Amino acid sequence: MAKQVKIKIDGKEIQAEEGRNLVEVAKENGIFIPSLCYYEHIDPPLGTCRVCTCELNGKPVPACMQKVKQGMDVKVNTPVLNDTRKAIVEMMFAEGNHFCPACEKSGDCDLQHMGYEMGVSVSRFPHIFKDRLVDFNPKRMVIEHNRCVKCRRCIEEVLTSDGQQVFSFFNRGNETIVAIDYEQEARLSQEQALHAMQICPTGAILVRGASFGRPFGGRRFDLRSQNPESKKPAPAPQPQKGGKKGKPKKKVIATISLAGCFGCHMSMLDIDLGFMDLIDLVEFNKSPINDIKEFTQKCDIGLVEGGCCNSENIEVLREFRKKCKVLVAVGECAIWGGLPAMRNLVPLEECLEEAYLNSMTTEPGEHIVPYHEDLPKILDKVYPINEIVEIDYFIPGCPPNAEHIWKAVKNLLWGEQYSILYSEFKYD
Amino acid sequence: MQANLQAHQRAHPDLLDCLWSYQNRHGYIRDEDVAQCAAQRGISEVELEGVISFYHFFHRKPAGRFTIYLNNSIVSEFNGFQRVKEAFERETGTAFGGVDPSGQFGLFETACIGLSDQEPAALINFHPFTNLTTLKVKHIIAELKKGVPVEEICDEVADNIRYTPGEGRTLFLRDYFPGSAVAKLRGLTPEQVIDEMNRSKLSGRGGAFFPTGLKWGLCRQQESSPKYVVCNADEGEPGTFKDRVLMNTMPGLVLEGMIIAGYAIGASVGILYLRAEYTWMKGKLEKAIEQFYRMNLLGLNAAGIEGFNFDIRLQLGAGAYVVGEETAMLNSLEGKRGESRVKQYFPVERGYLNQPTVVNNVETLCAAARIMELGADFFLKLGLPESPGTKLISVSGDCHLPGIYEIEWGMKLEELLELCQAQSPYFIQVSGPSGECASMAEKDRVLSNDGLRCGGALMVFSHHRDILQILINFADFFKEESCGVCTPCRAGNFIIRRKLEKVRLGLARQSDYDEIRQWGRIMEMSSRCGLGKTATNSLVKALSAFPEYFAEKIQGEEDRLNKEFNMERAIAEYEKFRS
């Protein structure tokens, strides 16, 4: 039997077998160290994602690379480390194009789970919106380059029976992608192909006809966190501006749907009878809920659904910024563009021509892209609303869970304490 | 048994040479070359394509019978890069990044080519052309079109040795007699050689300043054999050209350093990894190696030591700054993508082909040779007690005398600036983009191992230069050169570059500077290798060293609207549909 050693994690004394992996030892002792590229039996570990950054004897290191040694002093949960790890996950969202509501892997995705676990409601980094290919050429697989986080698992793990590499990094730096060898891919067995899809921590590797193997709702991360310790719900982001405690006074709310689908507004109504209670406490000003078209007064809070896809969205949003003390981005579209931002990967001209000139339903002779002085002008891309005005608070989801919306609003208006359940914090 | 690539992926030490031979034969690597090369080695094509696509100088499309690489480093930029670039485009009738229709000229930009003392400079079929002007470009292209061979019109690279500490205090740039350093090995045990290095307190000159004797000792202790010596001649840090001058003036000295290291650690093979940008020196180095074999300094019973067999071969790189990082270099030597390795083992434990390996910089090995030749006591007399010896510094930028300065440790920054006749120095970049910047408030700082640690480059920028232009050039460099294997560096460098664009457009606020600091800290903490860890050093330091400059660049916070958004630009595309 291997030697037992003593180590310290976040001040807690732990006994463990010498040489074992730190991430696993921590997990067994109820301390969750986030990880993405780490995969138990790849040795040496891949060390690519850096999501596991911790402190060892005062120096930042990737935890997945550490073997337990006598006297190790490890720090996992410090404000700086938590923020660093969160930032790295945010980078991945900003770097890729993650349309969770349209993703086969949603609910089974490790990246998404890390986002939930760390309470990532918006990326601090601007989205790159790089146009990446979806590779439909392989016989059995589809490679969705928009979702790959370059963890390297597939490169190391997926080999043909005679040991040929099927995947490889291609290019370098920001241009790095994971290329697949069509010839070798065709030589994989169905089982090997499914294994590839399963070890990919995101939805980048899909096997045709098998990507919906597990139904939504029953997926690994749908309802529960993988954090063994986590009885607590996903950490709720602290609202930046809190109201004062005290007797509720009628507050004024404005809402708007910009480039969204009204799904978020539907969700706001989803608290059913709760809405009647709410109406006693708040009053709606400009909002599609009561159809008031113009602001008549300064509002306490503005809820904005959708990003900005045209010049009118911009004007309305700027007006909201002026008229509302607190501005909240509600839903993925408002937060970073969401599904409408799928068009950001394609030049505007191509989008419009596809929609108006080449579409199947275009009447012969009606080859025209609408353009009129009175029509709003279409922007080159869909902009997240925090790229246009300052936003105070972000509520993720597509649409966000109704409870999440109103808990956050009540907190912002009256400083009511709240916590968000894991199941109320979603990107889809 | 689980197939594990890092152990399982086979090494192909001859792969880079093989790819170079295809590249040189056809001007690019053809599909059939890839198929053939992969089949010969029994690897999948995707694995091979992964290697090819990593290196800047390998092309999968024709790159012109004359492939022209123009240096885009900041020193070049300030010395007329744009004019020279346009001249090349005019004279060849093609744009950068492409090849002209006749297939004659291919134009590409490239990172620093180690000629910062004679910028703008370019490589044409890897022959050097220095101090370029529009007229000179016109002449060069006309000659090439006439059919004059490149090697007949390329420039002799000047060494520009400007300063040595004088008689009796010069270590490197003194007369050199091949064989005089290794001659001292006779009669010494390897341990005694290592002791001599330890006593001299020599520390590495490749940037990390790791004690050389300690490194050799650790490698010697390893039981596994064979062991290897790798000479790091990748000199990719923009503004650095000291290794170039050492190899060009005394190619034998570095070889002697390798032999000494080999003897000390018990290796029988040394590999000199030469960056492709220095292809023009390859012939000279190979000749020196041949001469060493003839003198019996290499081969069986090398340097006349019974039972010590030592061979040296030269490996040409293929264009990737990160390969200068030692573990990336080991991967590259094994014919893999030049990504840095995970730090599970030191190279002295498991390096080239997983065997104990010492990787040393050219200057370190030259210093080791001189220490053997002249004795550790001589070395200890030079410089400062805690930081003995001399240091080669490559000076470039706004000064009258760019070139190589061999200084004793302990010289003040100000003295060096005076020696090179700097012109109203303002922004001083020490050790290249990954080093740190300094303002004149730091002119009294002392250059030393534990003071202002200069890895080898000093770039001087005068008052009329724009700090942001310098920092943006650096950010572009790191974005291009990141190997892409870890998140913070791959995505971070791109994101930082965007942020700087925002500052350039005059749209930044104080909060943007705070974010740059915060994001820089995240990259430093979590990147896998030195590239990502140091990429934002200078940027973050500049924010505090030049506060007035940055204060002027930002605007107030009044209306909480984001000034970056520009409606006119955003609807320009749609306006094309106006009928």
Ligand SMILES: Cc1cc2nc3c(=O)[nH]c(=O)nc-3n(C[C@H](O)[C@H](O)[C@H](O)COP(=O)(O)O)c2cc1C
């Ligand atoms: C991104 C990066 C680039 C580097 N480039 C070089 C280089 O061009 N030449 C060099 O000698 N060392 C370079 N180094 C340092 C090497 O990793 C290594 O420390 C050095 O070669 C060790 O030799 P020394 O102990 O003699 O200094 C680089 C390091 C990093 C992180």
Ligand code: SF4
């Ligand atoms: S589920 Fe995962 S892979 Fe799919 S879009 Fe969301 S984060 Fe990306």
Ligand code: SF4
């Ligand atoms: S395709 Fe999946 S497994 Fe492969 S590197 Fe990308 S995220 Fe990782």
Ligand code: SF4
């Ligand atoms: S820090 Fe940059 S260069 Fe180094 S391993 Fe990471 S991506 Fe590669």
Ligand code: FES
């Ligand atoms: S889990 Fe440690 S680097 Fe990815």
Ligand code: FES
């Ligand atoms: S409209 Fe897209 S998330 Fe609500």
